[in-house]
Amino acid sequence: METRNRGQGTRGAPDAQVGTETAQTRSSAWEALAASPEFRRLISAKRNFIIPAVIFFLVYYFALPLGNGLAPRLMNTKIIGNINLAYLFALSEFVMAWILAAVYIRRANRVFDPLAAAVRRLAARMGFGS
Amino acid sequence: MTTTLWITAVIVAITLGITVWAARQTRTTVQFYAAGRKISGWQNGLAIAGDYMSAASFLGIAGLIAFNGYDGFMYSVGWLVAYLTVLLLIAEPIRNTGKYTMADVLAYRMSAGPVRSAAAISTLTVSGFYMIAQMVGAGSVLHLLVPGFSFKWAVVIVGVLMIGYVVLGGMIATTWVQIVKATLLMAGAILLSIMVLGHFGFNPLRFFDAIAKVVDKKSGLNFTQPGILYPHGKHVFLGPLTLDKSTIENVSLGMALIFGTAGLPHILMRFYTVPTARAARTSVGWAMGLIGAFYVMTTFLGFGAAVLVGKTGIGTNNNLAAPKLAEFLGGGPNTFGGELLLGFISAVAFATILAVVAGLTLAASSAFAHDFWMNVVRGGKESEFEQVLVARIAAVGVGVIAVLVAINLQTANAAQLVAVAFAVASSGNLPVILFTLFWKRFNTVGAVCGLIGGTAVSILLVVIGPGLGTPPATKPAFALTNPGIVSIPLGFLFAIVGTYIGEALGGDQRAKAMYPEIAVRSQTGVGAEPSAIEERIPAVV
Structure with missing residues (x-):
């Protein structure tokens, strides 16, 4: 599921919105590491x-x-x-x-x-x- | 000429032995594309050298120097200095973030479908032009050296061998074929250089005295002086500016070489074969040592041919400068020594071409199988069996198409075909790779615009430029043979403008959200693909 979402667009489909949220939680962890x-x-x-x-x-x-x-x-x-x-x-x-x-x-x-x-x-x- | 055939047959037999050995250990995708990431730093250094020093380097530069003197040596300089771009900016981040192809790095942040499709197009363009150039070179050289061989058959034999290496042995066979070739090429160049210097009592000053006596009739310059290939005094108009054409051509060539090497998919792919970023760094160090030593020796090969054999001795095809020099150094035509050395150097040239086309075939087939088939058509489905199978079928397809195109392009200028490859690599690929790694705002639209725009403009400028036709056009629509000075800034511009268009269209949340991750990963190797075979990191950590 998540694997597929990596390849999807970010607008429109509900599937993609789930992907965006996952990406954001994931992103804040990496941001902490980057900072x-x-x-x-x-x-x-x-x-x-x-x-x-x-x-x-x-x-x-x-x-x-x-x-x-x-x-x-x-x-x-x-x-x-x-x-x-x-x-x-x-x-x-x-x-x-x-x-x-x-x-x-x-x-x-x-x-x-x-x-x-x-x-x-x-x-x-x-x-x-x- | 039977000597040439025998030595060539021995080298081909060795490479086929390697392929059979490699085929036994090539089952999974990581083995097929990246030799299981178990190649050591120095081995990869030799393989990079073998992948990089093509017929254009060995036969082409020797010929350019033999006919034009100093200006030909500028290729040697640019092709080595280019590795500083690779070492300082590209090699380690690529190893840390990608898996098998150039597009892996881009797809890390961008929407996989569009960027992988665009990157597959640019990879197939670069590798295709490069491969056809090599095959046309192989065909004409083999045809001239072994008169019984038709151009067509020479191309078919190269094609069958390269397909064989890649389909059966994948990256493992390709790597070892490149290592064997790099060793042979270095041995050949060292041998010829020592023999050339021997003719001048091992005194470089006497050698240069002789070079200074070779004078170009058209310009009146001697061969130690710049300005023969790109003559002074002509002007070129770029918008409101009037510029010296010689300077612009040289700078433009330099830009394509310096920025193009770091965008060549078959070279980038080599960094996935080593276990760590540190090994990737070490391998560039080894490669620079070998490549640099070879290019310094083009002084002796090229100028040696100019002084000892001369234009009349070489004939109209300047690609034959190095083989003809070997024949002279061995004792001249129809002597045992002459035949032997000519045979050896011709066989080395043949091995050179084989190793390079194998690397190119692998890059092209992985772009199709990994980027386009598995990730676009099949939506990222993970199937080891299917992926290796598709990659093997793609390698056959790529090889067959290259053979068919090359057979019909007998008169094409090999250097111009390589120029297209470098223009696309520097204008289409490099800006997008750099922005993906280092520019936070960069997004999918920017990447696609950069890849497609850079590729298209490079091809266009070469096609409407002076070089591609035989004979060259007298009043070309675009004045420069080397388009880099125009196409590279345009490539960056397409990527930047595309990024702003993408933002105006509503932004690319994923590209932005993934930036901290790619920034950390590319510089530290957190979560980088390990060298073990079965370990696979989950797509979302």
């Missing part, structure tokens, strides 16, 4: 890392095609022998991606995972089952 200090700590730790990281890699990445298009003379500057800035910049994108990924994975394993585990323990205490 818990444990969850807020996890979210702010993640947000403080991920938002700057995404902005950083987007800026770094798009600097390359923009540079190649708008400043071709600069990008054609030879740095070592015939290896130019355009190629070295492209190569540095790989290094940037690897380092950022490694930093994120380390941070997630050491900081985010324990914080998430605290939320899961709280959820278990609040009776969320699995």
Whole structure:
């Protein structure tokens, strides 16, 4: 019954209205969990890392095609022998991606995972089952 | 050419052995779609690499660099950096909230019928275009390398094998075929790179001296310089703005690559095969290491072919740059070494295509069986037996249709077909996935508008653009080959406007009520699907 209601619309049929009520009781329990200090700590730790990281890699990445298009003379500057800035910049994108990924994975394993585990323990205490 | 056939036959025999082994442990839905969620982090990393590095990566990029120099290398850069989007925003939430398909995440908050139908359409579009591109590539390469093989037969053989892997072995077989392929591809690329460098006394500076001597006749630029594929000096008009076409094409391509990868259903599906979000994260780390190393090596494959073989040696089909380079490095045409290395690299290319099409077939058939058949037509009825059966039938159907379409598209440009796939993934899928996970007001109407609108506008812009016809249209209605810069913002806009329309129509209580739940679950893994086979969380906790 409830399984089916998850897939129904929310207006009209009486069936759907029962579904809405169930969804609301259920939702207030999750809202309590979402408002818990444990969850807020996890979210702010993640947000403080991920938002700057995404902005950083987007800026770094798009600097390359923009540079190649708008400043071709600069990008054609030879740095070592015939290896130019355009190629070295492209190569540095790989290094940037690897380092950022490694930093994120380390941070997630050491900081985010324990914080998430605290939320899961709280959820278990609040009776969320699995 | 018999060498090619023998090596290919050995690789195919290995993959069929894997399939027979996998078939014995593929009974339940979680085994068929997600390998029982028992794939480890590094194994999944290899499989992601195998699923991702397609014929377009191996043959396509090598060819683009061999013919256009530096600009071709931009594909390599974008296709790796794209994994940062996957790692930072998508991989772990997907593992925590979904079960088998991309639509599972959306249906968590939205009305299942409309979003699953819309997501099934976009998944079939992405996977279909991608698959046909691979098969057209497989057909033309096999046809050229083994003259006895007609294009048609090559496509049919690829089709039969991919259907076999998926129908019999499901995700378990697909995963191991991808792992074997990733290993072979890395081995092939490392071997060729070392041999290329050997020609220049293992001195990269001498290699680049040689590259700088290769000059493009049309633009006068040498191959280390950007601007050959997308020439400078042309302009494009977008509304009131006059912009440098070269810059816009490059940025637009970058946008499709960076935002498209995180919306590819066959890649997203791989995150359901690991036991935890942590394993999903680890697997992206492994994949980035492998994929990045491979793309750095496209420097040697592509520029190596340009310097050592040259345009005249490669011929008109730039997809043959890597195989022709192998033949040269082995000792040249009609030598034992040349034949052997050409055979090995051609077989690797064939294995590459097989592994990718198997992943695509699985994504397409699960979109049909799990999203459309079980959850829309059958209203969410849970039947293990029926679902696996329907998925297997769907895989046969998807495979047969792909073969028939590919046979009739012999002259289609494989890169353009892949461009459609990436445009739909970045403009249709990604905005909707991100909003479902992170935007509280997002609702069903917004999701459907985003998926359908983004898909439609991407296809439209490619069709009226310059690229799809052979020869290219001289005055296309839409000036850009890469539509991302227009279609991606439009995809987000459709989803946003749809959301406000949905609110005006009376709101979507469930989407709003379920937001705290998906927010907590996606970030913490509370109640995530476990790796055990029989455990199933009830739909309402």
